[in-house]
Amino acid sequence: MKNQISKAVISRLPRYYRYLRELIDQGVERISSEELSRLMKATASQIRQDLNHFGGFGQQGYGYNVKSLYKEIGNILGVEQAHNIIVLGAGNLGRALVKYNGFSQHGFNFCSLFDVDEALCGKSVNGIGIRPINEVDDYVRSHEIDIAALTIPMDKAREMSTLLYDAGIRYFWNFTNIDLQLPDDAIVKDVHLLDSLLELSYRICNAK
Amino acid sequence: MKNQISKAVISRLPRYYRYLRELIDQGVERISSEELSRLMKATASQIRQDLNHFGGFGQQGYGYNVKSLYKEIGNILGVEQAHNIIVLGAGNLGRALVKYNGFSQHGFNFCSLFDVDEALCGKSVNGIGIRPINEVDDYVRSHEIDIAALTIPMDKAREMSTLLYDAGIRYFWNFTNIDLQLPDDAIVKDVHLLDSLLELSYRICNAK
Numbered sequence: 085m086k087n088q089i090s091k092a093v094i095s096r097l098p099r100y101y102r103y104l105r106e107l108i109d110q111g112v113e114r115i116s117s118e119e120l121s122r123l124m125k126a127t128a129s130q131i132r133q134d135l136n137h138f139g140g141f142g143q144q145g146y147g148y149n150v151k152s153l154y155k156e157i158g159n160i161l162g163v164e165q166a167h168n169i170i171v172l173g174a175g176n177l178g179r180a181l182v183k184y185n186g187f188s189q190h191g192f193n194f195c196s197l198f199d200v201d202e203a204l205c206g207k208s209v210n211g212i213g214i215r216p217i218n219e220v221d222d223y224v225r226s227h228e229i230d231i232a233a234l235t236i237p238m239d240k241a242r243e244m245s246t247l248l249y250d251a252g253i254r255y256f257w258n259f260t261n262i263d264l265q266l267p268d269d270a271i272v273k274d275v276h277l278l279d280s281l282l283e284l285s286y287r288i289c290n291a292k
Numbered sequence: 293m294k295n296q297i298s299k300a301v302i303s304r305l306p307r308y309y310r311y312l313r314e315l316i317d318q319g320v321e322r323i324s325s326e327e328l329s330r331l332m333k334a335t336a337s338q339i340r341q342d343l344n345h346f347g348g349f350g351q352q353g354y355g356y357n358v359k360s361l362y363k364e365i366g367n368i369l370g371v372e373q374a375h376n377i378i379v380l381g382a383g384n385l386g387r388a389l390v391k392y393n394g395f396s397q398h399g400f401n402f403c404s405l406f407d408v409d410e411a412l413c414g415k416s417v418n419g420i421g422i423r424p425i426n427e428v429d430d431y432v433r434s435h436e437i438d439i440a441a442l443t444i445p446m447d448k449a450r451e452m453s454t455l456l457y458d459a460g461i462r463y464f465w466n467f468t469n470i471d472l473q474l475p476d477d478a479i480v481k482d483v484h485l486l487d488s489l490l491e492l493s494y495r496i497c498n499a500k
Contacts, residue, residue, distance in 0.1 A: 275488060282398065
């Protein structure tokens with residue numbers, strides 16, 4: 085059944101997960117789809133539809149048990165699984181990702197950084213070693229790596245992502261200002277920071 | 293006319309802008325909607341529809357003039373305008389944003405960082421000063437600030453965004469792991485990093 089869930093629903097799951105975490109922190113034990121809808125600014129019917137994909141947590145007249153639903157969505161999202169990540173680019177952004185402690189509690193382990201700058205290699209950030217970029221192919225082939233985060237200059241992004249794909253990586257977290265061009269079985273989540281700034285710029289310039 | 297452009301089209305403009313920049317760098321002078329469609333993995337009819345919003349750049353049998361289209365979309369996105377940004381939170385991510393040099397060339401000026409940590413205040417990152425967070429209200433009221441980037445812990449995010457809104461900020465670049473709750477005339481672009489990782493996690497756990 086899980087494989088039938090649409091991309092749109094999947095992309096909304098982390099948001100449910102965040103709101104449920106907040107409700108738990110506030111001591112809320114159960115919530116109706118109407119209350120959740122007001123909170124999340126989505127329609128109650130969409131919420132019911134989305135959550136129905138995962139079986140019958142909601143009970144008429146009772147609503148959802150917040151903790152059960154949080155745990156179930158967490159399971160679906162795989163937060164109990166460990167996922168190994170390497171980061172290409174040990175610049176400011178790459179280092180910031182590795183230093184942020186909010187990822188590890190959800191099972192994401194940063195295993196290594198890679199950089200072209202030889203002066204950085206051998207050093208470590210938050211206990212994570214920096215290796216020369218020309219070792220990344222061997223590293224990926226000899227370790228179980230799930231995700232590659234790309235924080236390298238965009239003129240190297242496609243070449244490096246293809247190399248990583250050929251070495252076996254299928255999941256990419258792309259911070260470069262370019263779309264990767266990979267075979268269809270590669271899953272890429274883009275974080276195009278400049279795109280979001282440019283959208284804000286548009287809105288500023290076109291405000292009434 | 294510009295105000296009639298849908299949010300969906302606006303959100304696609306930065307992507308056109310990136311691809312056109314690439315084409316310019318490759319020396320391409322003109323491109324048909326069909327070629328652009330193969331490159332961008334969108335349908336040619338969507339591309340024609342999107343670009344028609346901005347007047348008649350495309351010519352039957354000739355295609356689009358890459359440089360003109362790039363310049364025009366840049367104008368629409370406001371890249372020739374200066375936009376002033378403050379960053380709340382001088383941690384790893386806040387500092388990485390300020391250090392990245394890819395934003396300034398599109399008119400984005402980082403004016404100040406703010407942090408609760410008094411030991412950081414008075415220091416500077418990439419020439420941008422760090423000020424105490426309790427000065428941010430006065431600062432916003434006495435400077436022309438367009439955008440506030442939030443890289444603070446999520447338990448302070450809503451309180452601080454409301455304070456900034458009351459001081460006049462309407463555009464928010466939200467990196468906190470929480471949705472802000474602001475009046476409807478606030479424009480928020482979220483960069484929920486954990487959400488995108490969790491989506492990858494889901495895909496890994498549900499791969500065939």
